Amino acid sequence: MASSARSSIIPSVQLESFQQYLKSSNRILALVGAGLSASSGLPTFRGAGGLWRTHDAMELATPEAFKADPALVWQFYSYRRHMALKAKPNKAHYALAELSRRKEGFMTLSQNVDGLSQRAGHPPESLKLLHGSLFNVQCSEFFCDYREQNNFTDPIVPALAIPLDETDSTSNEVRQAVSDAPNKKKEPPRELDISDEKVQLPELAIRDLPRCPRCKHGLLRPGVVWFGEFLPSDVLAEIEDWMRASSKIDLIMVIGTSAKVYPAAGYVDSARAKGARVAVINMDPGDTPGRGMYSGDWFFQGDAGEIVPEILKSVIGEITDSVEKL
Incomplete structure (x- = not known):
């Protein structure tokens, strides 16, 4: 319980800065990895x-x-x-699903194969399964x-x-x-x-x-996707189309992944090239994406299941225990 309590403490200045920026952001990416499902005990x-x-x-x-x-x-x-x-979807899965309903220009790129985002009701059109x-x-x-x-x-x-x-x-x-x-x-x-x-x-x-x-x-x-196989070409094409649809990306959230391996690292670089600021949510402060953190980025250390609903609250409201959607 002690570690869980510590992970939910977010510096107020950092939280307010991120939430203000989130409200004004239209084109948003979330790149998620295994850390998103850690709270689910998987x-x-x-x-x-x-x-x-x-x-x-x-x-x-x-x-x-x-x-x-x-x-x-x-x-x-x-x-x-x-x-x-x-395992059950945790509040971070539900928070991202809700953000996709509130922000039309939002897309989640998931490296997870566990099905928890789908069971949390994440709209399939804004959920791209890389693996x-x-x-x-x-x-x-x-x-x-x-x-x-x-x-x-x-x-x-x-x-x-x-x-x-x-x-x-x-x-x-x-x-x-x-x-x-x-x-x-x-x-x-x-x-x-x-x-x-x-x-x-x-x-x-x-x-x-x-x-x-x-x-x-x-x-x-x-x-x-097994070792030795290519990532799904249709999914990669859909992501590429989304990236090319606008000259501007406002924000990329990197959640529960180091994003150091391509193509994940490439999406962070591509988003930055289009003006995106980066928010990292991870347990390990050393796990930063691609080429590391830049001035103006945010790093939220802790359990994604607690951090993600909190930082998104200004847009999505309070996330309560939800009924999963199979």
Whole structure:
């Protein structure tokens, strides 16, 4: 509680300066990263626990891994979908969604795949997902263009109802259901060490994985950008069109991300080139975007879930606990 209380203290002069500028700003960008969802208690990509402590998450997030073992990759992403659905959007997600309704020239560029912005009701036309979403799926066949957005079914198919998390109160029931499942293959399941116990990760048949409803042949895959893949060209084109639509950008907020890697860092540079002032919201004062902070920028240190609603309050009003929109 002490750290949470400290994170909500914002110097009044800095807050008033930012809020005055925000009111007069029309074209605004928000570039968000994992720190936006920290208040929701969501584990990071590399922090996946439970069954996945003995796996290298980066090795599972590749096209090659999916081709070699689609069942294992889908089990990993089913776990991540499950954990994301257990989390709830925090007030920062709702605050940005509300700002998009109050400011016509506002756009959020999200590096997150957790679906929390969508569940907070962020208008899709002003939310650009740079890395895709855990809750989008697409056909893995080269000649099939089937895509589905915001599929929040958990599990996405019955065979993926595995013991996703040993702390989950339903895991024992799920584990029993899996052990009784008729689709279990005859060969012994792989075993992974979890604390002092052995938990079995079932071997799944290809026929039990999510299948494309259009071509009937290809497997569906998570609609996220894997290592070695390009960012979605349609999303990049939409962002580029927005950037080019005006010679002026008033403000870019960099929330929960260092924005040191391109294209994220490039958006900060491009916004600056069009006159934007930069506001950074981050826990780490050393995590500043691109080429660092300039005179006239703002740095708000603390939990984005507390800071963002506070600094936006002059435009969006008070954010209370909201009902998520699936």
